[in-house]
Amino acid sequence: MTDHTAPPQPSHRRRTMPLREWLAPITLVTVLAALLGTMYLGYTADPEKHLHDFPIALVNQDVGDTIAGAPTNLGDQIDAALRANIPADKIDLRPVGMNEAQRQLRNGEVYGALVIPGDFTKRVAILGAAAVVPGEVEQPIISVLTNPRAGTLAAQIMQTVADQAMTQVNATVGTQLTDQVRAALGDTPISGAAQRQLATPIDIVVTAHHPLPDGTGQGLAAFFYTLVLLIVGFSGAMMINSLVDASLGFVPAEYGPWHKNTARAPISRWHTLLIKWGIAAISAPLASAVFLGVGALLDMSLERPLLLFLYGTLAITAIAVTGLSVMAAFGTAGLMINLVVFVVLGIPSSSGTIPLEATPRWIADMAAVEPMHQIYLAVRAILFFDGHTEAGLGRGLAMTLAGLAVGVFLGAVATHIYDRRGLYRLGIDHRLTTPVEGH
Structure with a gap:
């Protein structure tokens, strides 16, 4: 027998947002603005005033x-x-x-x-x-x-x-x-x-001493190369997270005014994260090769292209894997955590534009663990110091590997704990949504 009962329709009753739901995004934006102002304006205002060591x-x-x-x-x-x-x-x-x-x-x-x-x-x-x-x-x-x-x-x-x-x-x-x-x-x-x-x-x-060759942007090429590695790793993690979740039915896929809902796949948090890590690992060498190719087309000085390609692949992988792990562990809050750690705190403490010795001491101290500073040291060593390990490549490589290990550990532990406790992710409830494109 066929059930001709119409599925429940979405409720059109007007829903008002409680005050706390208004305050949450407003507070976050305000805090982010304060943090950005402190980090970016504080370290550029007067470098010579902050000179130390x-x-x-x-x-x-x-x-x-x-x-x-x-x-x-x-x-x-x-x-x-x-x-x-x-x-x-x-x-x-x-x-x-x-x-x-x-x-x-x-x-x-x-x-x-x-x-x-x-x-x-x-x-x-x-x-x-x-x-x-x-x-x-x-x-x-x-x-x-x-x-x-x-x-x-x-x-x-x-x-x-x-x-x-x-x-x-x-x-x-x-x-x-x-x-x-x-x-x-x-x-x-x-x-x-x-x-x-x-x-x-x-x-x-x-x-x-040892003047810079042409095609280095007067020394800024190392900073901007580091920046694009960071952005593609950070942004790539967000895109991979959203697209995979949409494909597996955990969130709707939206394309302008259209949306598409997919039934939730019977998959654990751990296996979902493995899929995301795999996509990041496949994407990283492609992105690194693209950056290298664009640099060559623009006559950028690339004395050690193979080493730069390999390290770029590692850096993108480490950032993307860690970013995905943070989102797997903290959910939506992971987006803000990634933004603060990789971008807000990363650029001022990178030493790519202003040396750490000309920034406030607390920013210089932060650079010891900030991912962008470690990547910048390695990229600068490859581009300008013939890939010498003593010029920063050794430290940058070690810290990037350590960051990758931390990301893998965090993601593996968090998802296994959630799965063992039965904290499964809820998919889309098709009884309350319209799964037809264009509706």
Whole structure:
């Protein structure tokens, strides 16, 4: 016998939203706005004000000479003056040899170096003598090496710090040298040209250590490459979560004004999550390859494309798997958690635009565990530091693998607990919905 009873129709009674349902989204938006304002405006407002532990190498190669009949080493004096006068809480001044300075520059461990050459005192002595006895003379030189591969703004901050320090050094050495020349000349006046030369005797030469090649966006390519890896992993997780749930009948699939309902599949939370993880794992290498191909078409500098492809695949997989696990564990709240962890807190603490040493300390501390900072270190090492593990690839790789492990663990434990306790997901009730497209 066929049952001709019409199915129950949806109720058209007007339903009002309680006050708490209005307050919940309004509160969330307000809190998100406050968090965004604190993170994004707070760390960009005045980087130099927040400067702390900014690493600079100091190389003193001066061997000294005799000035006014006395053994003198001006390099040692400048070295001591810089260490005494540069605020230790703002600048991490590292007295090292030239080989060690080059190693730290090569691995992005310092943002620049101040180099006093071996003949510095000798050149100062010759300059002083030239004010008394005519002859050819070369200015004493102090080199300022910036490290643009460690960050564009970091190189600018390095140059600003060096300018301030070297202005003071130049004035001090100039005063000392002028006094010595006056003592040697006695009543004989010093010419105006000589006075000008003696007042600022040091030639400050600023050069970039291992300059960036073309196609790097002045050093910003590493940040934006990291950003696209993060976005595709984060957004991909949300899309995979919604599409798979719609396909399995847990939520309706909506296409503009149309919607489609599918009967709920008899599947556990754990197996649902496995399907989502599988799709993410298949999508990750495709997305990584697309980014690499687009970069090549746009003439982006890609010195190690295979390594970048492999790490990009890992990073996208780790973000997507962790994001899916968070949504499996916390449901709708997982969307906000993912947004805050990966994006809101991630970009300011990435160090891709402003070095951590020029951000508030609490942001710099957060970077130790923030996923985007770890990915940025690895991408920057691959793009700008020849894939050296010491330049950040080692740490970035280890932390990305650790993040992937945490994501897998969280998803597996949460879904197994829910399944064992019989907390099954409810599908669409077809008695209360219209399963026909266009209705």
